[in-house]
Amino acid sequence: MALSFLLPSFFKKPNIRQGLRLKSRCTNFHLLHQRIGNPCRYLIVMSASAATAVKHKILLLDDDPDVLDLYQQMLLQLPSEPEVHISSAGASAMTMLDAEPFSILISDLKMPRMDGLQVLAIVRRKYPQLRTVVLTGVADPQMRARAYAMGIDIYLEKPTSEKEISFFKDCIESLLDSEHSGGFRGVQSKSLVDLIQLECLSGSSCILKITNGKLEGRIWIQNGEVYDSTTQDVQGEDAFRRILSWRAGNFEILPIDLERPRKIMTSYQGLLLDTAQALDEAQAGGGSSEPGDNLSDTQYFRKAGLGRIHGVEFALRVPLDQDREVHKWGIENPEPIVTWLRAVVGRFQALHPGFELGAIDTLETRGIQRIIHVTLHSSDLIVVGMLPNASKDQISESTKKVLERWAS
Amino acid sequence: MGLLSFLKTPKTQGPPPLPSGSYTVDRDGKVVTRTISSAVSGETLEQISAQVLQTFKDAKQAELNMTEFSITMGAMNIKARELRGGAIIFLSPRGAALK
Numbered sequence: 001m002a003l004s005f006l007l008p009s010f011f012k013k014p015n016i017r018q019g020l021r022l023k024s025r026c027t028n029f030h031l032l033h034q035r036i037g038n039p040c041r042y043l044i045v046m047s048a049s050a051a052t053a054v055k056h057k058i059l060l061l062d063d064d065p066d067v068l069d070l071y072q073q074m075l076l077q078l079p080s081e082p083e084v085h086i087s088s089a090g091a092s093a094m095t096m097l098d099a100e101p102f103s104i105l106i107s108d109l110k111m112p113r114m115d116g117l118q119v120l121a122i123v124r125r126k127y128p129q130l131r132t133v134v135l136t137g138v139a140d141p142q143m144r145a146r147a148y149a150m151g152i153d154i155y156l157e158k159p160t161s162e163k164e165i166s167f168f169k170d171c172i173e174s175l176l177d178s179e180h181s182g183g184f185r186g187v188q189s190k191s192l193v194d195l196i197q198l199e200c201l202s203g204s205s206c207i208l209k210i211t212n213g214k215l216e217g218r219i220w221i222q223n224g225e226v227y228d229s230t231t232q233d234v235q236g237e238d239a240f241r242r243i244l245s246w247r248a249g250n251f252e253i254l255p256i257d258l259e260r261p262r263k264i265m266t267s268y269q270g271l272l273l274d275t276a277q278a279l280d281e282a283q284a285g286g287g288s289s290e291p292g293d294n295l296s297d298t299q300y301f302r303k304a305g306l307g308r309i310h311g312v313e314f315a316l317r318v319p320l321d322q323d324r325e326v327h328k329w330g331i332e333n334p335e336p337i338v339t340w341l342r343a344v345v346g347r348f349q350a351l352h353p354g355f356e357l358g359a360i361d362t363l364e365t366r367g368i369q370r371i372i373h374v375t376l377h378s379s380d381l382i383v384v385g386m387l388p389n390a391s392k393d394q395i396s397e398s399t400k401k402v403l404e405r406w407a408s
Numbered sequence: 409m410g411l412l413s414f415l416k417t418p419k420t421q422g423p424p425p426l427p428s429g430s431y432t433v434d435r436d437g438k439v440v441t442r443t444i445s446s447a448v449s450g451e452t453l454e455q456i457s458a459q460v461l462q463t464f465k466d467a468k469q470a471e472l473n474m475t476e477f478s479i480t481m482g483a484m485n486i487k488a489r490e491l492r493g494g495a496i497i498f499l500s501p502r503g504a505a506l507k
Binding site for chain 2: 336337339340343344347348351353354355356357358359360361362363364365366367368369372
Protein backbone atom coordinates (compact mmCIF):
# COMPACT_ATOMS: atom_id res chain seq x y z
CA MET A 1 0.00 0.00 0.00
CA ALA A 2 2.69 2.42 0.99
CA LEU A 3 4.47 1.75 -2.26
CA SER A 4 1.43 2.68 -4.32
CA PHE A 5 1.49 6.19 -2.85
CA LEU A 6 5.21 6.59 -3.24
CA LEU A 7 5.69 5.17 -6.70
CA PRO A 8 4.00 7.76 -8.96
CA SER A 9 6.04 10.61 -7.52
CA PHE A 10 9.14 8.48 -7.52
CA PHE A 11 8.90 7.60 -11.19
CA LYS A 12 8.39 11.20 -12.18
CA LYS A 13 11.99 11.86 -11.27
CA PRO A 14 14.11 12.20 -14.37
CA ASN A 15 16.72 9.62 -13.43
CA ILE A 16 14.33 6.80 -12.86
CA ARG A 17 13.78 4.83 -15.97
CA GLN A 18 11.98 1.65 -16.36
CA GLY A 19 13.17 -0.28 -13.43
CA LEU A 20 14.38 0.17 -9.94
CA ARG A 21 16.15 -2.33 -7.79
CA LEU A 22 15.71 -2.11 -4.07
CA LYS A 23 17.48 -4.30 -1.65
CA SER A 24 16.53 -5.19 1.83
CA ARG A 25 18.50 -7.37 4.15
CA CYS A 26 17.27 -10.61 2.74
CA THR A 27 15.37 -10.00 -0.48
CA ASN A 28 15.87 -8.12 -3.68
CA PHE A 29 12.88 -6.27 -5.02
CA HIS A 30 12.73 -5.65 -8.72
CA LEU A 31 10.37 -2.82 -9.36
CA LEU A 32 9.21 -2.53 -12.93
CA HIS A 33 7.37 0.42 -14.24
CA GLN A 34 4.87 -0.92 -16.68
CA ARG A 35 1.75 0.53 -17.96
CA ILE A 36 -1.10 -1.77 -17.29
CA GLY A 37 -4.15 -0.06 -18.45
CA ASN A 38 -4.98 3.47 -17.49
CA PRO A 39 -4.32 4.94 -14.95
CA CYS A 40 -0.78 3.59 -14.92
CA ARG A 41 -0.22 0.70 -12.61
CA TYR A 42 3.02 -0.70 -11.42
CA LEU A 43 4.11 -4.24 -11.74
CA ILE A 44 6.16 -5.16 -8.74
CA VAL A 45 8.25 -8.26 -8.96
CA MET A 46 9.75 -9.56 -5.79
CA SER A 47 12.47 -12.07 -6.21
CA ALA A 48 14.60 -13.64 -3.59
CA SER A 49 18.12 -12.69 -4.40
CA ALA A 50 20.21 -15.53 -5.72
CA ALA A 51 23.08 -13.97 -3.80
CA THR A 52 21.27 -13.57 -0.47
CA ALA A 53 23.75 -12.13 2.01
CA VAL A 54 25.12 -14.80 4.28
CA LYS A 55 24.66 -13.94 7.90
CA HIS A 56 27.82 -14.54 9.89
CA LYS A 57 27.51 -15.70 13.46
CA ILE A 58 30.06 -14.89 16.08
CA LEU A 59 30.22 -16.54 19.49
CA LEU A 60 31.84 -14.45 22.18
CA LEU A 61 33.08 -16.32 25.26
CA ASP A 62 34.25 -14.53 28.40
CA ASP A 63 33.49 -14.91 32.10
CA ASP A 64 33.22 -11.11 32.56
CA PRO A 65 29.69 -9.88 31.67
CA ASP A 66 30.89 -6.28 31.14
CA VAL A 67 33.44 -7.47 28.60
CA LEU A 68 30.76 -9.50 26.84
CA ASP A 69 28.44 -6.47 26.54
CA LEU A 70 31.22 -4.17 25.40
CA TYR A 71 32.58 -6.48 22.69
CA GLN A 72 29.14 -7.51 21.56
CA GLN A 73 28.33 -3.86 20.84
CA MET A 74 31.66 -3.45 19.08
CA LEU A 75 31.14 -6.46 16.85
CA LEU A 76 27.59 -5.50 15.95
CA GLN A 77 29.06 -2.39 14.29
CA LEU A 78 31.08 -4.42 11.81
CA PRO A 79 30.25 -3.77 8.12
CA SER A 80 29.19 -7.38 7.56
CA GLU A 81 26.55 -7.00 10.35
CA PRO A 82 27.09 -10.36 12.00
CA GLU A 83 24.90 -11.92 14.65
CA VAL A 84 26.79 -11.85 17.91
CA HIS A 85 25.98 -14.44 20.57
CA ILE A 86 27.51 -14.41 23.99
CA SER A 87 28.41 -17.03 26.54
CA SER A 88 30.02 -16.70 29.97
CA ALA A 89 31.23 -20.29 30.39
CA GLY A 90 32.95 -22.93 28.31
CA ALA A 91 30.26 -25.56 28.82
CA SER A 92 27.43 -23.33 27.61
CA ALA A 93 29.56 -22.24 24.67
CA MET A 94 29.96 -25.90 23.65
CA THR A 95 26.18 -26.36 23.87
CA MET A 96 25.63 -23.34 21.62
CA LEU A 97 28.20 -24.59 19.11
CA ASP A 98 26.45 -27.97 19.01
CA ALA A 99 23.07 -26.33 18.42
CA GLU A 100 23.92 -24.14 15.43
CA PRO A 101 26.85 -23.34 13.14
CA PHE A 102 29.06 -20.33 13.92
CA SER A 103 31.62 -18.52 11.80
CA ILE A 104 33.98 -17.35 14.52
CA LEU A 105 34.59 -18.16 18.18
CA ILE A 106 36.24 -15.36 20.14
CA SER A 107 37.37 -16.67 23.48
CA ASP A 108 39.08 -15.41 26.57
CA LEU A 109 41.74 -17.67 28.09
CA LYS A 110 41.54 -17.25 31.85
CA MET A 111 38.13 -18.55 32.89
CA PRO A 112 37.02 -20.62 35.87
CA ARG A 113 36.22 -24.31 35.49
CA MET A 114 36.86 -24.67 31.73
CA ASP A 115 39.56 -22.30 30.56
CA GLY A 116 39.99 -20.99 27.04
CA LEU A 117 42.69 -23.46 26.02
CA GLN A 118 40.47 -26.42 26.95
CA VAL A 119 37.61 -24.95 24.92
CA LEU A 120 39.91 -24.36 21.97
CA ALA A 121 41.27 -27.91 22.12
CA ILE A 122 37.74 -29.36 21.92
CA VAL A 123 36.58 -26.89 19.28
CA ARG A 124 39.60 -27.52 17.06
CA ARG A 125 38.79 -31.22 17.00
CA LYS A 126 35.00 -31.03 16.69
CA TYR A 127 34.64 -27.99 14.42
CA PRO A 128 37.74 -27.73 12.20
CA GLN A 129 36.07 -25.17 9.93
CA LEU A 130 35.33 -22.78 12.83
CA ARG A 131 37.65 -19.76 12.96
CA THR A 132 39.05 -19.22 16.44
CA VAL A 133 40.32 -16.02 17.97
CA VAL A 134 41.84 -15.59 21.40
CA LEU A 135 41.04 -12.28 23.05
CA THR A 136 42.90 -11.97 26.31
CA GLY A 137 44.07 -9.31 28.71
CA VAL A 138 47.31 -11.18 29.42
CA ALA A 139 50.37 -10.52 27.27
CA ASP A 140 52.16 -13.84 27.70
CA PRO A 141 54.44 -15.05 24.87
CA GLN A 142 54.29 -18.64 26.10
CA MET A 143 50.52 -18.61 26.16
CA ARG A 144 50.52 -17.11 22.69
CA ALA A 145 52.82 -19.85 21.41
CA ARG A 146 50.62 -22.53 22.99
CA ALA A 147 47.48 -21.04 21.48
CA TYR A 148 49.00 -20.88 17.99
CA ALA A 149 50.30 -24.40 18.36
CA MET A 150 46.68 -25.42 18.89
CA GLY A 151 45.79 -23.93 15.53
CA ILE A 152 43.99 -20.70 16.37
CA ASP A 153 43.67 -18.04 13.70
CA ILE A 154 44.61 -14.92 15.62
CA TYR A 155 45.82 -14.16 19.15
CA LEU A 156 44.79 -10.67 20.22
CA GLU A 157 45.21 -8.68 23.38
CA LYS A 158 42.17 -6.82 24.61
CA PRO A 159 42.33 -3.37 22.99
CA THR A 160 42.96 -0.38 25.18
CA SER A 161 42.99 2.44 22.63
CA GLU A 162 40.93 3.66 19.69
CA LYS A 163 43.57 2.41 17.26
CA GLU A 164 43.66 -1.03 18.86
CA ILE A 165 39.86 -1.25 18.80
CA SER A 166 39.90 -0.39 15.11
CA PHE A 167 42.60 -3.03 14.52
CA PHE A 168 40.58 -5.61 16.43
CA LYS A 169 37.51 -4.91 14.30
CA ASP A 170 39.57 -5.08 11.10
CA CYS A 171 40.94 -8.49 12.13
CA ILE A 172 37.50 -9.91 12.78
CA GLU A 173 36.06 -8.45 9.59
CA SER A 174 38.96 -9.86 7.61
CA LEU A 175 38.34 -13.32 9.10
CA LEU A 176 34.66 -13.10 8.22
CA ASP A 177 35.57 -12.11 4.65
CA SER A 178 37.89 -15.05 4.25
CA GLU A 179 35.48 -17.53 5.77
CA HIS A 180 34.19 -18.79 2.43
CA SER A 181 37.56 -19.05 0.76
CA GLY A 182 38.28 -22.27 2.62
CA GLY A 183 41.78 -23.49 3.10
CA PHE A 184 43.75 -25.80 5.31
CA ARG A 185 45.42 -25.07 8.56
CA GLY A 186 48.20 -26.99 10.13
CA VAL A 187 51.18 -26.58 12.32
CA GLN A 188 54.56 -26.91 10.69
CA SER A 189 57.78 -25.03 11.00
CA LYS A 190 58.62 -22.94 7.97
CA SER A 191 61.49 -20.59 7.37
CA LEU A 192 60.75 -16.89 7.14
CA VAL A 193 62.01 -16.87 3.58
CA ASP A 194 59.43 -19.52 2.66
CA LEU A 195 56.66 -17.58 4.39
CA ILE A 196 57.51 -14.33 2.67
CA GLN A 197 57.83 -16.01 -0.73
CA LEU A 198 54.48 -17.72 -0.21
CA GLU A 199 52.71 -14.46 0.54
CA CYS A 200 54.45 -12.56 -2.25
CA LEU A 201 53.97 -15.20 -4.93
CA SER A 202 50.27 -15.43 -4.14
CA GLY A 203 49.98 -11.67 -4.53
CA SER A 204 48.71 -11.23 -0.97
CA SER A 205 48.22 -8.03 0.95
CA CYS A 206 48.83 -8.54 4.68
CA ILE A 207 51.03 -7.73 7.63
CA LEU A 208 53.37 -10.49 8.69
CA LYS A 209 53.91 -10.12 12.43
CA ILE A 210 56.97 -12.02 13.61
CA THR A 211 57.80 -12.56 17.26
CA ASN A 212 61.03 -13.91 18.62
CA GLY A 213 60.81 -14.01 22.39
CA LYS A 214 60.57 -10.38 23.44
CA LEU A 215 61.47 -9.15 19.98
CA GLU A 216 58.73 -8.25 17.56
CA GLY A 217 58.86 -7.26 13.94
CA ARG A 218 56.39 -6.55 11.17
CA ILE A 219 56.62 -6.89 7.42
CA TRP A 220 54.03 -5.16 5.24
CA ILE A 221 53.22 -6.97 2.02
CA GLN A 222 50.92 -5.36 -0.53
CA ASN A 223 49.89 -7.02 -3.78
CA GLY A 224 52.78 -9.44 -3.44
CA GLU A 225 55.47 -6.83 -2.87
CA VAL A 226 57.27 -6.09 0.40
CA TYR A 227 56.85 -2.40 0.97
CA ASP A 228 57.81 -1.75 4.58
CA SER A 229 59.19 -3.38 7.69
CA THR A 230 59.76 -2.37 11.31
CA THR A 231 61.41 -3.86 14.33
CA GLN A 232 62.55 -2.24 17.53
CA ASP A 233 63.77 1.18 16.44
CA VAL A 234 64.61 0.28 12.84
CA GLN A 235 62.53 0.62 9.71
CA GLY A 236 62.65 -0.31 6.05
CA GLU A 237 65.22 -2.66 4.52
CA ASP A 238 67.40 -2.64 7.65
CA ALA A 239 64.46 -3.86 9.71
CA PHE A 240 63.68 -6.52 7.10
CA ARG A 241 67.25 -7.80 7.24
CA ARG A 242 67.24 -7.83 11.01
CA ILE A 243 63.99 -9.81 11.17
CA LEU A 244 65.30 -12.34 8.67
CA SER A 245 68.36 -12.91 10.81
CA TRP A 246 66.18 -14.36 13.58
CA ARG A 247 66.44 -18.12 13.61
CA ALA A 248 63.11 -19.03 15.14
CA GLY A 249 59.90 -17.54 16.39
CA ASN A 250 56.20 -17.30 15.66
CA PHE A 251 54.30 -15.52 12.97
CA GLU A 252 50.82 -14.16 12.52
CA ILE A 253 49.12 -12.92 9.41
CA LEU A 254 47.19 -9.75 10.08
CA PRO A 255 45.04 -7.58 7.82
CA ILE A 256 46.88 -4.92 5.85
CA ASP A 257 47.04 -1.28 6.77
CA LEU A 258 46.52 0.41 3.39
CA GLU A 259 47.50 3.88 4.55
CA ARG A 260 51.07 2.97 5.33
CA PRO A 261 53.50 4.67 2.93
CA ARG A 262 55.97 2.53 1.02
CA LYS A 263 59.51 2.57 2.39
CA ILE A 264 61.03 -0.46 0.67
CA MET A 265 61.44 -0.12 -3.10
CA THR A 266 63.52 -3.21 -3.80
CA SER A 267 61.70 -6.25 -5.17
CA TYR A 268 61.12 -9.07 -2.71
CA GLN A 269 63.40 -11.39 -4.71
CA GLY A 270 66.21 -8.85 -4.47
CA LEU A 271 65.60 -8.35 -0.75
CA LEU A 272 65.60 -12.07 -0.02
CA LEU A 273 68.71 -12.72 -2.12
CA ASP A 274 70.56 -9.80 -0.64
CA THR A 275 69.65 -10.81 2.88
CA ALA A 276 70.46 -14.47 2.31
CA GLN A 277 73.86 -13.54 0.91
CA ALA A 278 74.58 -11.29 3.86
CA LEU A 279 73.62 -14.06 6.28
CA ASP A 280 75.78 -16.59 4.42
CA GLU A 281 78.73 -14.25 4.58
CA ALA A 282 78.17 -13.53 8.23
CA GLN A 283 78.11 -17.26 8.94
CA ALA A 284 81.17 -17.90 6.83
CA GLY A 285 82.92 -15.01 8.54
CA GLY A 286 83.27 -13.21 5.18
CA GLY A 287 85.53 -10.21 5.49
CA SER A 288 85.49 -6.93 3.67
CA SER A 289 87.77 -7.68 0.77
CA GLU A 290 87.84 -5.52 -2.36
CA PRO A 291 86.63 -6.57 -5.79
CA GLY A 292 89.40 -8.24 -7.74
CA ASP A 293 90.74 -10.05 -4.70
CA ASN A 294 89.44 -13.47 -5.73
CA LEU A 295 85.97 -12.71 -4.40
CA SER A 296 83.26 -15.28 -4.92
CA ASP A 297 80.39 -14.26 -7.17
CA THR A 298 78.22 -13.82 -4.10
CA GLN A 299 80.64 -11.44 -2.46
CA TYR A 300 81.41 -9.67 -5.72
CA PHE A 301 77.83 -8.93 -6.55
CA ARG A 302 76.84 -8.18 -3.01
CA LYS A 303 79.50 -5.52 -2.99
CA ALA A 304 77.88 -4.15 -6.10
CA GLY A 305 74.55 -4.06 -4.24
CA LEU A 306 72.71 -5.48 -7.24
CA GLY A 307 69.92 -6.85 -5.08
CA ARG A 308 68.85 -3.32 -4.28
CA ILE A 309 68.12 -2.34 -7.85
CA HIS A 310 64.39 -2.46 -8.39
CA GLY A 311 63.11 -5.08 -10.80
CA VAL A 312 66.45 -6.79 -11.43
CA GLU A 313 66.07 -10.54 -11.31
CA PHE A 314 69.59 -11.55 -12.26
CA ALA A 315 72.79 -10.17 -13.77
CA LEU A 316 75.66 -11.67 -15.72
CA ARG A 317 79.01 -10.46 -16.89
CA VAL A 318 79.84 -12.48 -20.00
CA PRO A 319 83.28 -11.90 -21.50
CA LEU A 320 83.37 -12.15 -25.27
CA ASP A 321 86.56 -14.15 -24.78
CA GLN A 322 85.27 -17.64 -24.05
CA ASP A 323 88.32 -18.49 -21.97
CA ARG A 324 87.45 -15.92 -19.34
CA GLU A 325 85.08 -16.66 -16.49
CA VAL A 326 81.43 -15.65 -16.49
CA HIS A 327 80.27 -13.82 -13.34
CA LYS A 328 76.69 -14.43 -12.26
CA TRP A 329 74.21 -13.15 -9.69
CA GLY A 330 70.68 -14.26 -9.00
CA ILE A 331 70.73 -17.17 -11.45
CA GLU A 332 71.63 -20.75 -10.77
CA ASN A 333 72.61 -21.96 -14.21
CA PRO A 334 73.56 -19.22 -16.68
CA GLU A 335 75.03 -21.63 -19.23
CA PRO A 336 72.05 -21.73 -21.66
CA ILE A 337 71.78 -17.93 -21.74
CA VAL A 338 75.55 -17.49 -22.14
CA THR A 339 75.77 -20.02 -24.98
CA TRP A 340 72.78 -18.48 -26.77
CA LEU A 341 74.09 -14.96 -26.30
CA ARG A 342 77.57 -15.68 -27.65
CA ALA A 343 76.01 -17.44 -30.66
CA VAL A 344 73.71 -14.46 -31.40
CA VAL A 345 76.50 -11.91 -31.09
CA GLY A 346 78.82 -13.95 -33.28
CA ARG A 347 76.08 -14.50 -35.84
CA PHE A 348 75.06 -10.87 -36.23
CA GLN A 349 78.61 -9.53 -36.11
CA ALA A 350 79.48 -11.84 -39.02
CA LEU A 351 76.41 -10.78 -40.99
CA HIS A 352 77.20 -8.78 -44.14
CA PRO A 353 74.06 -8.58 -46.22
CA GLY A 354 75.47 -6.12 -48.74
CA PHE A 355 75.85 -3.25 -46.28
CA GLU A 356 77.80 -2.62 -43.10
CA LEU A 357 75.81 -3.29 -39.96
CA GLY A 358 78.46 -2.18 -37.47
CA ALA A 359 79.26 -3.48 -34.01
CA ILE A 360 76.57 -4.56 -31.59
CA ASP A 361 75.58 -1.97 -28.97
CA THR A 362 72.65 -3.55 -27.23
CA LEU A 363 70.38 -6.55 -27.45
CA GLU A 364 67.03 -6.88 -25.75
CA THR A 365 64.72 -9.85 -25.60
CA ARG A 366 61.17 -9.92 -24.32
CA GLY A 367 59.08 -12.83 -23.17
CA ILE A 368 56.27 -13.68 -20.80
CA GLN A 369 58.63 -14.40 -17.92
CA ARG A 370 61.24 -11.67 -18.26
CA ILE A 371 63.07 -9.05 -20.24
CA ILE A 372 66.78 -9.61 -20.87
CA HIS A 373 68.80 -6.55 -21.67
CA VAL A 374 72.37 -6.93 -22.93
CA THR A 375 74.89 -4.13 -23.27
CA LEU A 376 78.41 -4.33 -24.63
CA HIS A 377 80.80 -2.79 -22.12
CA SER A 378 84.53 -2.95 -22.92
CA SER A 379 84.92 -6.55 -24.02
CA ASP A 380 82.16 -7.89 -21.81
CA LEU A 381 78.48 -8.35 -22.29
CA ILE A 382 76.52 -7.07 -19.30
CA VAL A 383 73.30 -9.05 -19.11
CA VAL A 384 70.43 -7.92 -16.90
CA GLY A 385 67.30 -10.01 -16.39
CA MET A 386 64.27 -7.98 -15.39
CA LEU A 387 60.62 -8.41 -14.60
CA PRO A 388 58.45 -8.65 -17.72
CA ASN A 389 56.40 -5.55 -16.89
CA ALA A 390 59.41 -3.21 -16.66
CA SER A 391 58.98 -0.04 -18.68
CA LYS A 392 61.58 1.30 -21.11
CA ASP A 393 62.68 3.93 -18.58
CA GLN A 394 63.01 1.35 -15.82
CA ILE A 395 65.09 -0.92 -18.05
CA SER A 396 67.35 1.96 -19.00
CA GLU A 397 67.73 3.14 -15.41
CA SER A 398 68.34 -0.33 -13.97
CA THR A 399 70.89 -1.18 -16.64
CA LYS A 400 72.70 2.09 -15.94
CA LYS A 401 72.78 1.31 -12.22
CA VAL A 402 74.11 -2.20 -12.86
CA LEU A 403 76.81 -0.78 -15.11
CA GLU A 404 77.75 1.91 -12.58
CA ARG A 405 78.01 -0.53 -9.72
CA TRP A 406 79.91 -3.00 -11.81
CA ALA A 407 82.35 -0.41 -13.02
CA SER A 408 82.93 0.67 -9.43
CA MET B 409 82.84 12.35 -80.08
CA GLY B 410 84.69 11.29 -77.06
CA LEU B 411 87.70 13.63 -77.59
CA LEU B 412 86.95 15.57 -74.50
CA SER B 413 85.84 12.61 -72.52
CA PHE B 414 89.09 12.60 -70.49
CA LEU B 415 88.04 15.96 -69.09
CA LYS B 416 84.84 14.58 -67.87
CA THR B 417 85.01 13.58 -64.24
CA PRO B 418 82.87 10.62 -63.48
CA LYS B 419 79.95 11.33 -61.19
CA THR B 420 80.62 9.87 -57.76
CA GLN B 421 77.71 7.86 -56.63
CA GLY B 422 76.72 8.15 -52.99
CA PRO B 423 76.02 4.99 -51.05
CA PRO B 424 72.53 3.66 -51.59
CA PRO B 425 70.25 4.18 -48.59
CA LEU B 426 70.05 1.48 -45.93
CA PRO B 427 66.89 -0.59 -46.01
CA SER B 428 64.12 0.78 -43.86
CA GLY B 429 60.78 -0.82 -43.23
CA SER B 430 59.42 -4.18 -42.33
CA TYR B 431 58.88 -7.56 -43.86
CA THR B 432 57.46 -10.88 -42.86
CA VAL B 433 58.99 -14.25 -43.53
CA ASP B 434 57.62 -17.75 -43.28
CA ARG B 435 59.21 -20.51 -41.23
CA ASP B 436 61.65 -21.23 -44.08
CA GLY B 437 62.82 -17.63 -44.18
CA LYS B 438 61.14 -16.78 -47.48
CA VAL B 439 59.83 -13.23 -47.72
CA VAL B 440 56.04 -13.17 -47.68
CA THR B 441 55.25 -9.45 -47.56
CA ARG B 442 57.43 -6.37 -47.41
CA THR B 443 57.27 -2.61 -47.11
CA ILE B 444 61.00 -2.27 -47.81
CA SER B 445 62.00 -0.73 -51.10
CA SER B 446 62.45 -3.16 -54.00
CA ALA B 447 65.97 -1.73 -54.39
CA VAL B 448 66.88 -4.05 -51.56
CA SER B 449 67.10 -7.53 -52.95
CA GLY B 450 65.16 -10.46 -51.60
CA GLU B 451 68.44 -12.32 -50.96
CA THR B 452 69.62 -9.55 -48.65
CA LEU B 453 66.46 -9.75 -46.64
CA GLU B 454 66.60 -13.52 -46.52
CA GLN B 455 70.16 -13.40 -45.19
CA ILE B 456 68.91 -11.32 -42.27
CA SER B 457 65.80 -13.42 -41.74
CA ALA B 458 67.87 -16.64 -41.66
CA GLN B 459 69.83 -15.28 -38.69
CA VAL B 460 66.68 -14.03 -37.02
CA LEU B 461 64.94 -17.40 -37.30
CA GLN B 462 68.04 -19.20 -36.06
CA THR B 463 68.12 -16.84 -33.06
CA PHE B 464 64.52 -17.72 -32.19
CA LYS B 465 65.21 -21.41 -32.66
CA ASP B 466 68.27 -21.33 -30.39
CA ALA B 467 66.33 -19.37 -27.77
CA LYS B 468 63.63 -22.02 -27.76
CA GLN B 469 66.25 -24.73 -27.23
CA ALA B 470 67.76 -22.72 -24.39
CA GLU B 471 64.24 -22.39 -22.91
CA LEU B 472 64.42 -18.63 -22.93
CA ASN B 473 60.71 -18.18 -23.80
CA MET B 474 61.43 -15.24 -26.00
CA THR B 475 58.72 -13.73 -28.21
CA GLU B 476 60.67 -10.83 -29.65
CA PHE B 477 64.12 -9.36 -29.66
CA SER B 478 65.75 -6.16 -30.72
CA ILE B 479 69.40 -5.79 -31.64
CA THR B 480 70.99 -2.36 -32.00
CA MET B 481 74.08 -2.24 -34.13
CA GLY B 482 76.23 0.63 -35.38
CA ALA B 483 74.30 1.16 -38.59
CA MET B 484 71.01 -0.56 -38.05
CA ASN B 485 68.41 -1.52 -35.52
CA ILE B 486 66.85 -4.91 -36.19
CA LYS B 487 63.69 -5.80 -34.33
CA ALA B 488 62.02 -9.14 -34.80
CA ARG B 489 58.89 -10.72 -33.44
CA GLU B 490 58.09 -14.36 -33.79
CA LEU B 491 54.99 -15.01 -35.84
CA ARG B 492 53.72 -18.59 -35.86
CA GLY B 493 57.05 -20.10 -36.81
CA GLY B 494 58.01 -17.26 -39.09
CA ALA B 495 58.79 -13.70 -38.07
CA ILE B 496 58.07 -10.08 -38.70
CA ILE B 497 61.27 -8.08 -38.97
CA PHE B 498 61.67 -4.32 -38.70
CA LEU B 499 64.79 -2.63 -40.05
CA SER B 500 65.60 0.95 -38.97
CA PRO B 501 68.84 2.50 -40.15
CA ARG B 502 70.94 4.52 -37.74
CA GLY B 503 73.15 5.92 -40.50
CA ALA B 504 76.29 4.23 -41.85
CA ALA B 505 78.39 3.76 -45.02
CA LEU B 506 77.61 1.04 -47.47
CA LYS B 507 80.18 -1.35 -48.69
